Amino acid sequence: MMPRMGGSSQLICLVLALGGISGLTGCDSRAKASDPQTARPESKSKEYESCGASMHCQDELRCFANVCRRTSRSNVGDYFAALGAQQLRAGDNEGAVDSYNKALGHYDSEKIGLPPDVDVSGVIWDETVGPGNYASHELPAGAVLRLADDDGDACLHLVVFNAARPSERINVADTVKVQWQAYLGPEAVLLSDMGRALMTIVSDTSCRHDALCGSASPTVVSARYGASGIHTATPSVSDLLMVAAAKHGLTARDLPTGVNLFKSVTVDDDGSLQLRGDPRPRTAVELRAELDVIVLVANVPHPLDDRPDYTSSVVRCTARRRSGPIDEHFRTTSPERQRAFENNDDYLAGRAPR
Numbered sequence: 001m002m003p004r005m006g007g008s009s010q011l012i013c014l015v016l017a018l019g020g021i022s023g024l025t026g027c028d029s030r031a032k033a034s035d036p037q038t039a040r041p042e043s044k045s046k047e048y049e050s051c052g053a054s055m056h057c058q059d060e061l062r063c064f065a066n067v068c069r070r071t072s073r074s075n076v077g078d079y080f081a082a083l084g085a086q087q088l089r090a091g092d093n094e095g096a097v098d099s100y101n102k103a104l105g106h107y108d109s110e111k112i113g114l115p116p117d118v119d120v121s122g123v124i125w126d127e128t129v130g131p132g133n134y135a136s137h138e139l140p141a142g143a144v145l146r147l148a149d150d151d152g153d154a155c156l157h158l159v160v161f162n163a164a165r166p167s168e169r170i171n172v173a174d175t176v177k178v179q180w181q182a183y184l185g186p187e188a189v190l191l192s193d194m195g196r197a198l199m200t201i202v203s204d205t206s207c208r209h210d211a212l213c214g215s216a217s218p219t220v221v222s223a224r225y226g227a228s229g230i231h232t233a234t235p236s237v238s239d240l241l242m243v244a245a246a247k248h249g250l251t252a253r254d255l256p257t258g259v260n261l262f263k264s265v266t267v268d269d270d271g272s273l274q275l276r277g278d279p280r281p282r283t284a285v286e287l288r289a290e291l292d293v294i295v296l297v298a299n300v301p302h303p304l305d306d307r308p309d310y311t312s313s314v315v316r317c318t319a320r321r322r323s324g325p326i327d328e329h330f331r332t333t334s335p336e337r338q339r340a341f342e343n344n345d346d347y348l349a350g351r352a353p354r
Contacts, residue, residue, distance in 0.1 A: 077106035108150055108316065109282075125319040129156070131312040132233060134240035134298045136247055138163050139289045142322030144202065147297070149262050151313035152281035155302040157215055157237045159258035160190055160198045163292040164351070166248070168192045169256045176211050178336050182267070184209045184259065187333045189340055190287070193256075196347060197290040197340040200330045206283035208264035208276055214257040216303040225310050234310045240298040248294050261285055262315075263302040275304040279313075288330075290344055 044058045045051045045068045054061070057068035084099030125137045125145070139145060147156060162168035171193040176182050178191055185207045190199045215237035218228040225234035230243055242252045262283065264276040299312050331341040 072112055074106045074110045074112050077103045077110070077112070079103075080106065108148065111150075123318060123320050125317060127317050129297060129299045129315045129317060131299055131301075131310065131314070132235050132240075134244045134296065135317055136244040136294065136296045137317070137319065138248070138292070138294050139319050140321065141289050141291050141293075142326060143289045143319050144286055144322070145199075145289070145295060145317065145319040146284055146286045147261060148284040148316045148318070149206070149280075149313060150282055150316070152262075152279040152283060153277075153311060153313040154261075154299060154315045155263045155277070155305070155312050156261040156315050157241070157258050157298045157300060158261055159241060159256060159296045160192075161248075161250070161254075161294040161296075162192060162194075162196075162198065163294045166250055166254060166294060168194050168196070169254070170198055170258060172211050172214075172257050172259055175259070178340075179334065180336070182211060183264065184211055187330055187337075189290075189330075189337050190259070191340055194343070194347075195340060196343045197337070198293055199287040199289055201285060202288045202327070202330065203284075203286040206262050206280065206285055208262060208280070208283075209285070210260040210263055210265040210302065212265050212267070212273065213260065213303050215260075215298075215300065220303070221300075235298075235300070237298045237300050240300070241296050244296040244298070250294075258296075260302055263305070265302075265304060273304065275302060277302060277305060290341070291348075 045056055045061075046058055047061055047068055047070060049068050050066055051057050051063040051068045052066070054063045057063055060070060060072070061068040062071050063069075080099045080103035084103060087099055124139070124143065127135050127137075129135045147158075149156075158170075160170045169192060170190050174193065174195070175184070175189070175191045178195075179188060181188065184201060186201055186204045188201045189197045190201075192198050216224070218236040218239060221234060221236040221239075222228040227234055228236050228239060230239045237258075238252065238255065241255050245251065245255055262280075262285075266274050266276060268274060297315070297317065299315055301307070301310055301312050305311065330337070332338050
């Protein structure tokens with residue numbers, strides 16, 4: 001799901017081209033049950049590309065008026081998207097933000113991908129990550145990353161690097177001890193091993209995250225589920241993140257321990273660890289990049305999840321560029337966080353052109 005926007009300073013221009021919708025009124029009179037189904041997948045037309053019949057279109061598309069179009073739409077989502085565009089043109093930024101969020105909520109809840117005729121200005125990453133899969137992206141400072149767990153049973157392992165110098169990376173131990181908080185939530189900062197703020201949790205409806213347990217090793221995963229490895233149905237975090245890291249010129253030696261999102265672990269009085277992992281649908285966490293960062297995520301079961309099946313739900317990753325001034329109040333939510341942001345300031349001043 002796309003990031004939920006909190007105000008006009010985080011506005012995303014989401015403009016619906018109504019002409020694209022009206023074109024759906026035609027139908028493909030030439031598509032018959034006897035049409036051959038032998039067109040090669042790689043040669044089939046994508047949405048809004050030309051076609052002669054539905055067999056020429058990719059899966060879930062049909063040929064309308066010689067153009068491949070999807071048959072599934074969210075009428076309510078389209079309505080709010082159009083309303084948001086109208087409000088934006090009228091200067092009602094707050095109303096537009098509310099309408100856009102409602103539109104995106106309907107697209108996500110109805111499990112409909114963002115239609116191509118809905119133009120999302122400012123969105124730089126929009127990807128779904130299923131169980132046993134990974135994703136990665138480089139984000140500029142100020143970008144807000146929304147991670148949404150619609151079905152409520154995900155466990156997403158997150159690792160962050162300084163994109164300008166990847167030897168600097170998230171340090172979970174410092175993230176916990178410097179802020180005097182083992183249970184991460186709104187306003188918490190993900191600290192690097194250089195004491196700088198990499199990302200800040202700016203919004204959180206899950207409030208269930210784990211900075212204590214790390215991830216299960218391939219050996220443990222293999223013993224629990226019968227197999228491990230990037231080409232199996234039950235890969236470990238390290239199996240997945242090694243591939244993700246390689247796409248950014250990094251190796252297994254560069255991978256630190258990350259944090260687990262959407263599952264929390266509490267510590268009992270006797271020191272034992274308790275997983276809080278009951279499904280909680282429609283939760284999301286938003287993190288703001290405080291430096292240019294590389295984000296790696298892996299969707300795997302929590303290491304304390306004792307269910308026999310390899311279980312996690314799909315997570316949608318959506319990042320948008322900064323729009324408007326940065327909300328500075330996160331800098332001063334604690335003395336320790338303020339010092340981390342001051343370290344960022346010193347670092348960026350040293351990198352500035354002279």
